[in-house]
Amino acid sequence: MIEWRKYDKGNDQMIIADEEYLVTDGKRINFFKYTRFGEGYEWTDSVGFPINGVTHWAPINLPGEEEA
Template structure:
């Protein structure tokens, strides 16, 4: 079972540049990384190719068999 965590845009404890599952208001679930915005500060979620994922409500670390969350 996936342990979803409510996304708090001010939470800086989310590992950056590591793939996570993210869930959006639109009901989409995608792989994305949490990274610092280069232009105006803050953080955002990005998919492959640099596409920004908007309206993220929840996120979950990806824990594959044999791996432990850092």
């Protein structure tokens, strides 16, 4: 089960920079990283372009990872 977390720009202390997460804008789901961009942090795609409209994010947790 995916545990979605509401994204609160600038106030989300649980996101670890430069790690990949599942991210949605409410219409699509994709993998993005939360990376340093300009003066702050932004969600970026695989080539480093920022994306807008993120509403929720979720850590990637594959089945069996908690046992490893």
